[in-house]
Amino acid sequence: MIRNWIQRITLTDVIVWGVGILILTGVVWGSIVTLGIGKYSTATWIDLTISGLALGGVYALIALGYTLVYGILRMINFAHSEVFMSGPFTATFAAQALIAIGWWNRYPWLSLLIVMAVAAAVSSSIAILLERVAYRPLRGAPRLVPLITAIGASFFLQYTFRGLYGSGLKAYPEMEIFKGVWMLGSVRIFKTQAAAIVGAIVMMLILYGIVQYTKLGKAMRSVSEDKEVAALMGINVDRVITSTFALGGASAGVAGILYLLLFPVANFFMGFFPGLKAFTAAVLGGIGNVPGAFLGAMVLGLLESIGPNLFLDGLGVPAAGQLKDAIAFTILVFILIFRPSGILGERLTQTKA
Amino acid sequence: MSLLEVENIHTYYGNIQALRGVSLKVEKGEIVTLIGANGAGKTTTLRTISGLLKPREGHVKLEGEDLASYMAHEIVYKGVAMVPEGRGVFARLTVMENLEMGAFSLSNKEQINRNLERVFTLFPRLKERRAQVAGTLSGGEQQMLATGRALMASPSVLLMDEPSMGLAPVLVEVIFDTIQQINREGVTILLVEQNALMALGVAHRGYVLQTGEIVLSDSAEKLRKDPTVQKAYLGME
Ligand SMILES: Nc1ncnc2c1ncn2[C@@H]1O[C@H](COP(=O)(O)OP(=O)(O)OP(=O)(O)O)[C@@H](O)[C@H]1O
Ligand SMILES: [Mg+2]
Numbered sequence: 001m002i003r004n005w006i007q008r009i010t011l012t013d014v015i016v017w018g019v020g021i022l023i024l025t026g027v028v029w030g031s032i033v034t035l036g037i038g039k040y041s042t043a044t045w046i047d048l049t050i051s052g053l054a055l056g057g058v059y060a061l062i063a064l065g066y067t068l069v070y071g072i073l074r075m076i077n078f079a080h081s082e083v084f085m086s087g088p089f090t091a092t093f094a095a096q097a098l099i100a101i102g103w104w105n106r107y108p109w110l111s112l113l114i115v116m117a118v119a120a121a122v123s124s125s126i127a128i129l130l131e132r133v134a135y136r137p138l139r140g141a142p143r144l145v146p147l148i149t150a151i152g153a154s155f156f157l158q159y160t161f162r163g164l165y166g167s168g169l170k171a172y173p174e175m176e177i178f179k180g181v182w183m184l185g186s187v188r189i190f191k192t193q194a195a196a197i198v199g200a201i202v203m204m205l206i207l208y209g210i211v212q213y214t215k216l217g218k219a220m221r222s223v224s225e226d227k228e229v230a231a232l233m234g235i236n237v238d239r240v241i242t243s244t245f246a247l248g249g250a251s252a253g254v255a256g257i258l259y260l261l262l263f264p265v266a267n268f269f270m271g272f273f274p275g276l277k278a279f280t281a282a283v284l285g286g287i288g289n290v291p292g293a294f295l296g297a298m299v300l301g302l303l304e305s306i307g308p309n310l311f312l313d314g315l316g317v318p319a320a321g322q323l324k325d326a327i328a329f330t331i332l333v334f335i336l337i338f339r340p341s342g343i344l345g346e347r348l349t350q351t352k353a
Numbered sequence: 354m355s356l357l358e359v360e361n362i363h364t365y366y367g368n369i370q371a372l373r374g375v376s377l378k379v380e381k382g383e384i385v386t387l388i389g390a391n392g393a394g395k396t397t398t399l400r401t402i403s404g405l406l407k408p409r410e411g412h413v414k415l416e417g418e419d420l421a422s423y424m425a426h427e428i429v430y431k432g433v434a435m436v437p438e439g440r441g442v443f444a445r446l447t448v449m450e451n452l453e454m455g456a457f458s459l460s461n462k463e464q465i466n467r468n469l470e471r472v473f474t475l476f477p478r479l480k481e482r483r484a485q486v487a488g489t490l491s492g493g494e495q496q497m498l499a500t501g502r503a504l505m506a507s508p509s510v511l512l513m514d515e516p517s518m519g520l521a522p523v524l525v526e527v528i529f530d531t532i533q534q535i536n537r538e539g540v541t542i543l544l545v546e547q548n549a550l551m552a553l554g555v556a557h558r559g560y561v562l563q564t565g566e567i568v569l570s571d572s573a574e575k576l577r578k579d580p581t582v583q584k585a586y587l588g589m590e
Binding site for chain 1: 403404405424425426427429430434435437441443444445446450453454455457458502506
């Protein structure tokens with residue numbers, strides 16, 4: 001038994017585990033050093049936690065698109081980052097128009113609802129179009145084929161939007177109501193961050209409710225288990241797939257507006273990093289699993305926000321804050337190696353076709 | 354005009370021909386069984402009727418209407434429901450959700466509730482287990498669920514693919530009793546079985562399928578007495 005087990009260990013395993021243990025030790029050591037010297041105040045940690053939660057909320061809404069589509073088609077929609085970009089990028093024009101007619105600060109909630117609706121509608125349409133044009137004709141093709149198409153579609157969308165709106169940065173105007181901070185006791189929270197957290201939670205609950213309790217949601221889950229049997233129930237499988245893309249797109253669109261509240265500039269490339277991180281979050285939580293996407297996104301948001309100060313700093317890494325993106329990708333690589341099933345989900349590598 | 358009429362269908366998987374001109378009829382109110390050995394094409398016949406496969410030649414007609422232009426999910430709305438081979442319950446959905454999906458084609462709430470009552474009367478076990486995730490049900494319970502789920506659609510024709518597969522003899526008896534019960538309640542049934550003895554026991558008529566062709570058809574009683582059937586499918590010498 002044990003002999004067998006030892007024989008199966010390869011050099012790669014040893015190296016991989018070695019690196020894993022090294023990184024883990026580094027993280028623990030760095031954290032101890034940082035906390036030991038007491039370099040940061042409690043207030044700083046709280047600030048970082050809050051911004052991590054806000055970021056996590058945004059990632060969660062994007063991650064949902066990856067997870068829903070994967071659940072139904074066993075396919076990773078790598079163009080989802082562009083679905084995310086298209087809505088909010090377009091919504092900056094709606095915001096400008098609302099400023100021009102003087103609504104932006106006179107009716108801020110209505111204006112916010114309008115830009116969210118615009119972003120959701122555009123992202124959703126792009127997602128539907130993507131499925132129709134790029135993925136549907138390839139259904140039944142080997143799994144690598146739609147993956148390559150997705151990457152192609154991703155570039156196509158980036159450059160289409162660059163052509164449409166230009167390559168420069170488009171500012172997302174600030175709203176008076178979101179300026180400044182709220183104090184919750186002694187905890188200081190930026191209003192934009194509070195809005196992002198609340199918005200993400202509300203949207204997440206709505207989406208979870210749809211998937212869990214509506215006829216469409218149950219049909220989606222049925223299709224995700226068995227398309228043929230779903231058809232035998234009278235479910236129009238193609239329509240359910242379209243709805244899934246639409247739902248994921250809308251969620252990404254809303255996420256985009258929340259993202260612009262936090263980082264108020266849009267451009268054609270804005271989808272890349274959040275998209276990749278949301279994908280990491282989806283895999284971390286267990287791809288195909290809705291609560292998992294939420295959990296994974298929150299963990300990733302927190303790690304990315306707190307991590308640089310907590311353990312990179314303690315290890316004496318210079319300019320730790322700039323390495324936050326590296327944290328996400330290190331995590332991605334390591335979950336894919338050690339636990340492809342993520343925290344809650346099924347295995348990414350060996351699922352039924 | 355028969356309720357269900359299959360006329361000379363030829364169905365292929367890619368280039369492999371699985372059905373070579375199968376014809377059969379099911380009259381309203383009947384239980385008709387389709388028996389045959391492994392690989393004879395029984396499942397393929399049912400899948401062609403339900404629209405999951407399209408025949409390259411021939412027609413499937415429901416009350417005289419050709420179903421060729423309808424997709425599988427549309428055929429459900431015409432009144433054809435299927436209990437697929439291997440049951441095909443949605444393992445991660447609850448029993449109740451599975452049944453709700455069975456009624457996907459219906460929009461009348463009262464009708465859905467009536468059907469649910471009927472299924473729960475037929476299978477009290479499902480009522481007890483309605484909150485349970487279907488993947489954790491026993492094989493027999495899953496068969497009940499698959500059958501109940503199909504009945505939720507208020508079908509006029511029920512296609513059943515080997516409902517006795519993998520069940521203990523006692524449960525097989527129960528399932529066949531239920532099939533007769535469902536039929537008495539007015540549902541026409543096309544029953545695919547390898548358990549020819551049991552199938553011919555409940556059916557009115559039967560067809561024997563061999564390598565994609567119907568080789569025999571008669572009343573169930575006559576088929577039971579047919580020497581070739583006895584030898585090949587009833588295990589008698
Ligand atoms: N997906 C498929 N691709 C290719 N050939 C198939 C496929 N499914 C079935 N066949 C072939 O078609 C023929 C008929 O198969 P079918 O499943 O209809 O038989 P069956 O009578 O239902 O058998 P069983 O009693 O084992 O369920 C067989 O020769 C089988 O190998
Ligand atoms: Mg079969």
